[in-house]
Amino acid sequence: MSAEQTTLAFDWSCRIMADNGCGFPAPGLHSFLFQPLFTVGGYEFNKVMLLALVTSVLVVAFFWVAFGKAKVVPGKVQMIGEAGYDFVRRGIVYETIGKREGEKYVPLMVSIFFFVWIMNIWSVIPLAQFPVSSIIAYPIVLALIVYVIWVSLTFKRHGFVGGWKNITGYDKQLGPVLPLVVVIEFFSNLLVRPFTHAVRLFANMFAGHLMLVMFTVASWYLLNSYMIPAAGVSFAMTMAMIVFELFVQAVQAYVFVLLACSYIQGALSESH
Amino acid sequence: MIANLVQLAAEEEQSPLVPPGPELLVGTIAFAIVFFFLAKKLLPNINRVLEERREAIEGGMEKAEAAKIEAESVLEQYKAQLAEARHEAARLRQEATEQGTAIIQEMKAEGQRQREEIIAAGHAQIEADRKAAAAALRQDVGQLATALAGKLVGESLEDHARQSRTIDRFLDDLEEKAEAAR
Numbered sequence: 001m002s003a004e005q006t007t008l009a010f011d012w013s014c015r016i017m018a019d020n021g022c023g024f025p026a027p028g029l030h031s032f033l034f035q036p037l038f039t040v041g042g043y044e045f046n047k048v049m050l051l052a053l054v055t056s057v058l059v060v061a062f063f064w065v066a067f068g069k070a071k072v073v074p075g076k077v078q079m080i081g082e083a084g085y086d087f088v089r090r091g092i093v094y095e096t097i098g099k100r101e102g103e104k105y106v107p108l109m110v111s112i113f114f115f116v117w118i119m120n121i122w123s124v125i126p127l128a129q130f131p132v133s134s135i136i137a138y139p140i141v142l143a144l145i146v147y148v149i150w151v152s153l154t155f156k157r158h159g160f161v162g163g164w165k166n167i168t169g170y171d172k173q174l175g176p177v178l179p180l181v182v183v184i185e186f187f188s189n190l191l192v193r194p195f196t197h198a199v200r201l202f203a204n205m206f207a208g209h210l211m212l213v214m215f216t217v218a219s220w221y222l223l224n225s226y227m228i229p230a231a232g233v234s235f236a237m238t239m240a241m242i243v244f245e246l247f248v249q250a251v252q253a254y255v256f257v258l259l260a261c262s263y264i265q266g267a268l269s270e271s272h
Numbered sequence: 273m274i275a276n277l278v279q280l281a282a283e284e285e286q287s288p289l290v291p292p293g294p295e296l297l298v299g300t301i302a303f304a305i306v307f308f309f310l311a312k313k314l315l316p317n318i319n320r321v322l323e324e325r326r327e328a329i330e331g332g333m334e335k336a337e338a339a340k341i342e343a344e345s346v347l348e349q350y351k352a353q354l355a356e357a358r359h360e361a362a363r364l365r366q367e368a369t370e371q372g373t374a375i376i377q378e379m380k381a382e383g384q385r386q387r388e389e390i391i392a393a394g395h396a397q398i399e400a401d402r403k404a405a406a407a408a409l410r411q412d413v414g415q416l417a418t419a420l421a422g423k424l425v426g427e428s429l430e431d432h433a434r435q436s437r438t439i440d441r442f443l444d445d446l447e448e449k450a451e452a453a454r
Contacts, residue, residue: 052302056302063310067318107311137292141300
């Protein structure tokens, strides 16, 4: 398999029962690699990076239109923006952290939510057709920001010893199982948590993209001779997956922010 | 060249969980852009407007509340005035009735008094007339008696006793008549 082939989504000439003898161009890890659009000082700039930056521009542009000249009597765009803003603020932040402590984290959470959501949505937008968050680097950036915030907050709120107690779930009442609990909680909270936080989003988008590519490619691959009905089935599945992915994209953005809030809430709460 | 690329691709394919450095940088920049604009300008903007709206709504409600209270007080005042007016009217009617009754009573008493006066005056007049008549009659009777006596004396004395009886009878009759007339 040459480098050119690995970067193509699939080979147009590959059809079932075609006489060129090529098999089903199944999607795989190569579906997540892109030819660089251009290189800057030896570093490659690819489609995913472009989509990430377009995401920023879109989110900022939308909120600029919605809130740039916000009015007491809102227009249509402002109303939509307010609904989204209110969803994150009341629906997630106030619900988990509470209004008094949570207000400070609302801008961060609103930013994360819409950034992640739009990054996910690229998955089903024609021509883009790639969820930016299926590249692990992007979820990791966000998970790290949240991680740094909640860890520093823990020590700021509870002091050095209290912070460690908070993170390790130290509780004298546990008696003999205390060491076990402390070790497990230490690994679970401090080491595994940021990883799972990022991977949960990444893996969902990664798998979703694989499914979409698989059915899309299959729809084309099967479109020959008496397999045309099967191509129809595959195409129907593609449509169904698009709808399902739209749902998953929103849910994953929601879950990512919800977890971020719950980590911060845990850091603020009294040691459990 | 191609071999290098293949090797690179193969290495990257081995673990999609290892983040490439440039993408981390781009991701950070992309998120920083979003966070900067939202946190510095756009969300404070909307927060201010939401606060203004909340105040406007609360202000409107307060105004409505004030208007309601004023309307209620005006209604109370109006009702009080109406009740006062009704009371006043009732009082005036009562007064008029009382005055009318008093006037009627007075008039009745006056009429009664005048009637009694008139009756009393009539009685007095009649009594005086009767007395005058009686006096006059007595005088006439005396003269008639004298005249009669003169005639009787002058005619005959044999019938003196009879004549005396006649005179007595005559006078008795007169007396009786006067008594009856009284």
